[in-house]
């Protein structure tokens with residue numbers, strides 16, 4: 001029976017932009033911001049209390065960044081004019097479940113003046129279009145990668161350590177007949193591969209492939225009636241931080257990663273030592289390093305030595321990216337689905353590189369470079 | 384300095400126009416919240432810390448340090464003749480950080496240690512746009 005949600009959730013703030021009509025001096029993103037500010041003031045709430053954000057028409061990450069909040073409930077459902085009713089519906093569930101405490105839902109649209117609106121031919125008026133693109137960013141290889149030198153500077157992380165992520169991942173790919181690249185590689189091979197954006201080489205960049213995946217979920221009691229052993233969701237988390245790589249707060253860590261990871265562990269109520277297997281979305285060799293640190297399996301700065309010691313590789317203490325990852329298995333563009341698939345295979349006991357006795361697996365990854373993040377903790381242990 | 388026409392250039396909006404007007408005048412102007420007594424970047428219609436309106440544009444010193452970067456070995460459109468080029472995050476002495484290119488020096492990892500001191504220079508790209516870039520501090 002469904003949870004009784006009657007009278008459980010209420011609206012505490014509501015406001016529009018200062019004016020409506022023609023607003024030629026404020027961008028579309030600014031309109032989201034102004035409406036949000038007015039609702040915050042209407043409620044008399046402190047901005048720092050808002051831990052949930054939903055919007056349509058602009059990226060939920062852009063609105064979060066504009067307000068400088070880092071929500072850990074995000075709903076970017078954008079299906080048209082009634083998206084906001086759907087945001088309310090989701091928010092009711094999230095709030096009732098205690099997943100977050102205050103959800104802000106925003107709308108802003110420069111429909112008449114078309115100021116600072118994304119879309120064909122007008123990207124140069126967006127914030128990233130003005131403050132990043134003119135400096136030669138063309139996509140993930142020279143943008144997603146920008147933070148790693150700050151990590152190297154702060155922690156002494158080396159090019160060899162970063163390269164070792166790709167080496168370990170390839171060792172797993174060698175065990176997976178479906179992987180695109182299966183020949184073993186060394187740190188020397190990685191560092192000798194073509195330079196893409198120093199300190200990142202070709203073999204430290206994900207593949208570009210075609211493919212897909214899907215999941216079906218139901219309630220735990222229903223799940224027992226189906227053919228395959230259930231994989232139970234122990235915890236989930238999400239986070240949003242920056243609309244541009246350059247608006248990250250600290251280039252040695254991702255706040256979106258941390259919020260997603262922290263939320264997921266809070267919900268799962270397990271220790272790191274309970275986790276047998278990790279899938280850390282590897283768009284580039286540095287991405288799983290930030291993931292490992294955000295999830296708390298090593299202290300900040302210790303991911304380089306961890307990977308260099310082979311701890312994630314076959315035979316290591318914490319197997320990571322056992323399908324061969326985005327670096328060697330496959331990477332369609334939005335690889336997160338494949339990370340989830342490998343977690344499920346490991347927990348069912350049907351992976352190509354099957355581990356012994358896997359009870360808990362985590363799939364964690366970025367979205368939009370380090371802009372946002374999601375974490376799912378799964379187990380095969382029945383409730 | 385000039386840049387090939389193929390490079391993407393900024394289209395200022397009412398919220399960002401003072402920044403680009405400042406750049407045209409070879410001044411790095413950021414918004415400063417008088418209530419928080421802090422500058423912030425990128426431009427917004429209110430202070431992102433307190434959401435307040437007591438904000439004014441102020442000239443920064445143009446001094447900063449190199450936080451992080453990549454040396455792009457592949458070009459965005461218009462950057463074909465500049466390989467490799469440094470896409471850098473510069474932390475201004477006043478606090479905020481922003482993306483820019485490093486210029487007027489040898490573009491190698493050895494020559495660009497994170498933490499090095501930088502100063503702003505302006506690349507007059509065309510009649511209306513000057514891009515703030517950074518070189519090693521003199």
Ligand SMILES: [Zn+2]
Nearest residue numbers: 416419430433
């Ligand atoms: Zn302020």
